[in-house]
Amino acid sequence: MTAGSPQHQRADGGAEIVFGLSGGRTALRHLYQSSPMRVLFPDAEPGTAIMGALVNTAGGLAGGDVVRVQARVEEGATATLCTPAAEKLYRSLGPETRVGTALHVGPGAVLEWLPQETILFDRARLRRRLEVDLAPGARLLATEMLVFGRAARGERFREGFLHDSWRLRMDGRLRWADALRIEAPEEALEDRFGFAGAGGFATLLYAGADAASHLPVMRDLAGPLGAATIPREGVVLMRWLGPAMPVRAALASAIPALRAALFGLPPVLPRLWTT
Known part of the structure; x- marks a missing residue:
């Protein structure tokens, strides 16, 4: 008799979060969480919005793990979601890691989606999807960063x-869609007409009725590694490509300036980015 292949334990969990107004202030209305995800609520900087910290208690994600996050910000509320550290994607023995995020922002509400970078270990396999629905008058500042290996x-x-795919709907209609697919990383990342040897790639998106008026500021913030454009009405997109640490530094420099310019918040990074 021969033993069969070992069956590895895989994570399958996530979180549901709802923020809404209570007495004129944003408060937590609903929370559901299942391993490996936990949501913590550290004190935010003075003058900033309520913050939810998405924590992966496993310390990283492996092949076959599934994580789902759903967040809703109700009418008129303002909230920030981020992570306390970089997310690590470990080498897979074959199965994909699947991460799905759905964000719903109600009329006149504001959501900041500001996770720290995702590090792709060699031989990691990740399928990730971010879906956003914005009601009339809603605004969103969202970032994602990928690091290609442990530098x-x-x-x-x-x-x-x-x-890695994004879908953004405004007033119920698809406004912007994007996808990045890499099946042969060594070839794609080294190609001079692809990633040209870059170690990091970051995206920052602002969606709101006033998006076009912020393009000049965002172009100034892009710096030598980045660029900014308006792919569709109501959407401004910034991207950086280059060595991982300078790309992260450029993203971390842009976020405080944009929080102040877009939402009138103090020009600081979320505390979890710096502790």
């Missing part, structure tokens, strides 16, 4: 798989 170890993301 401190001299590791590159040479084998594996990545499919």
Whole structure:
């Protein structure tokens, strides 16, 4: 008799969060969480919105893990969601890691989606989807960053798989869609007409009726590694490509300035980005 292949334990969980107004202030209305996700509520900086910290208690995600996050900000409320550290995607033995995020922002509400970077270990396999629905008058500031390998170890993301997609709906209609698919990382990341050897790639998106008026500021904030454009009415998009640490520094510099310009918040990073 021969033993069969070992069956590894996989995570399958997530979180549901709802914020709404209570007595003129944003408060938590609903929370559901299941392992490996937990949501903590650290004190926010003075003058900033209520903050939810999405914590992966497993310390990283492996092949076959499934994580789902749903967040809703009700009419007139303002909230921030971020992570306390970079998310690590470990080497997979074959299965994909699946991450799905759905964000719903009510009329006149504001949501900041500001997770820290996702690090793709060599041979990681990730399929991730972000879906956003904005009601009339809603506004969103969202970021995501990918790091291709563990730079401190001299590791590159040479084998594996990545499919990362965004879908943004405004007033119930699809306004912007984007997808990044990499099936042969070493070739795609080294191609001079692709990623040209970059170690990091970051996206920042602002969606709101006043988006076009902020394009000049966002272009100034893009710096030498980035650029900003308006892909569709009501959407401004910034992207950076280059070495991982300078890309993260550029993103971390842009976020405080935009929080102040867009929402009148203090020009600081969420505390979890700096502790």
